[in-house]
Amino acid sequence: MIEIIIFGIFGAIIGGFIGAKGGKNTKSTTKLPSNKIASDQDNSRNAKGKKSLTNLNEVDIIVRLEKKSNTIYAYDLNGDRVYNISSASRKRAYKNKNYLGRKIYKSGTIRWMDLSSEEVEKESNNDSFIKSHLPKGNSEEKPIKDKSTKYRKKHLSSRINNPKKKKNKTTSKGTANAFIRELANERASQSKELRAKLREADRYRTSQMRGTLLSLSEGIRKNIILNYSVELIRRLNSEKKLSSNELTSMKSYFKREKNILKKHMAENKKESANYAPCLVKSQLDNVIEAQDNNSTLIKMNEVILSRLMNKSLPKYMSTLRKNISVDKKESLKYEPCMHKTIIDLRILVSQCTVAMIENWNNDVDAKKIASLKKSISADKKEIEKYKPSHYQFLLEFRKSIHTGHLLDCYGANVSDSASLLKGLKSTKNKYSRQSKKYAPCTHKYLLQMVSEYNDYLIKINI
Numbered sequence: 001m002i003e004i005i006i007f008g009i010f011g012a013i014i015g016g017f018i019g020a021k022g023g024k025n026t027k028s029t030t031k032l033p034s035n036k037i038a039s040d041q042d043n044s045r046n047a048k049g050k051k052s053l054t055n056l057n058e059v060d061i062i063v064r065l066e067k068k069s070n071t072i073y074a075y076d077l078n079g080d081r082v083y084n085i086s087s088a089s090r091k092r093a094y095k096n097k098n099y100l101g102r103k104i105y106k107s108g109t110i111r112w113m114d115l116s117s118e119e120v121e122k123e124s125n126n127d128s129f130i131k132s133h134l135p136k137g138n139s140e141e142k143p144i145k146d147k148s149t150k151y152r153k154k155h156l157s158s159r160i161n162n163p164k165k166k167k168n169k170t171t172s173k174g175t176a177n178a179f180i181r182e183l184a185n186e187r188a189s190q191s192k193e194l195r196a197k198l199r200e201a202d203r204y205r206t207s208q209m210r211g212t213l214l215s216l217s218e219g220i221r222k223n224i225i226l227n228y229s230v231e232l233i234r235r236l237n238s239e240k241k242l243s244s245n246e247l248t249s250m251k252s253y254f255k256r257e258k259n260i261l262k263k264h265m266a267e268n269k270k271e272s273a274n275y276a277p278c279l280v281k282s283q284l285d286n287v288i289e290a291q292d293n294n295s296t297l298i299k300m301n302e303v304i305l306s307r308l309m310n311k312s313l314p315k316y317m318s319t320l321r322k323n324i325s326v327d328k329k330e331s332l333k334y335e336p337c338m339h340k341t342i343i344d345l346r347i348l349v350s351q352c353t354v355a356m357i358e359n360w361n362n363d364v365d366a367k368k369i370a371s372l373k374k375s376i377s378a379d380k381k382e383i384e385k386y387k388p389s390h391y392q393f394l395l396e397f398r399k400s401i402h403t404g405h406l407l408d409c410y411g412a413n414v415s416d417s418a419s420l421l422k423g424l425k426s427t428k429n430k431y432s433r434q435s436k437k438y439a440p441c442t443h444k445y446l447l448q449m450v451s452e453y454n455d456y457l458i459k460i461n462i
Helices: 002-025 034-051 089-096 115-122 125-130 136-141 149-161 171-200 209-236 242-274 279-308 317-331 338-360 366-384 391-411 413-436 440-459
Strands: 063-070 072-074 098-106 110-115
Touching: 063 089, 072 089, 089 098, 089 110, 110 440, 171 209, 209 242, 209 440, 242 279, 279 317, 279 338, 279 391, 317 338, 338 391, 366 391, 391 413, 391 440, 413 440
Parallel strands: none
Antiparallel strands: 063 072, 063 098, 098 110
């Protein structure tokens, strides 16, 4: 009896399984042709990739898109840059070869919608259409750029018909502006980092950590000051003077930093005097020398600034010469070490500043030709002793200043000047290439200083 029951249950299970399998097979197994599936998938992709086009009458501002260095920029119909458009909108419209139009909804929501490039280009000759679709500031304050019909059509469709078109050559003025903005951005970032380091150092009263943080802080401060040096030489090179606000701001910064450095040097000297020779005392002494070095760099910047603005040069000559004499004696007391290196770098900065003052004070005399040649020859031999380093770059900078002075002494003597100019060009190109390998740092700024100063000398002597 039990066997019959078990057999019945087992049979029911087998029957259910077969029934389920049979039921599954009863479903429709009609398959779509493979080409139909592919077509549907393609349509789905296109629906996601493309956005429905908006009527031109529904938007106020229309922009075209252009790709430069892997970045997509937006320009209005007058050729001026337009900002605050999301990268997603720009990428989408550029990919689909559309224009973008700003649509403002009743709720106040603003969206950038895709526009048909064909419809926009049909209106390329219509001045009223272009004017009505410019940003407010551009349409009210700036006239529509005077362009021939042929050129305007080409301008509006340049991105669509030839997306890989080579960039137009940028003017030297535009390049200078971009370079100066880049330097300003780097300074802002470094200033933020400097404040953070100083706050962190203030958490420690007396310790090795405080000495390390102060040393790092002065390194960042030096980069900011050298950043200003590069900007001033670039401005000198491109004859781009500072505005009154920029001049006031830069002068205030130099004055404030000199006062801060003077105060901190006094405090650190007082603290250092409390210690017997030890690591903490050594760190503080190095910080003091670094602060003095930064103060000397500011003096050099003030000289370059005065030259740029055609003002009388600061009367630092006697002070710097005295400092050079004192620093040379101090340097002789030490074997090669960090302390000695900082002092030697300061001597070079002071010598560079003195050389610039002598040159820019119209101290031109044929009798100086022999001594300047000797100085340049000595600099070349000294440069060859060192591998690329901050010291070597400052030696190169000093040699460039001496070369500039020698060129002034030669005057109209072209035959003597030719070889000097050739050397300046070679050094400029070499240092310019090397500077592009580095992120913002002392190494980069010193390379840029030499490159920019050599370029300046070449331009004024051609």
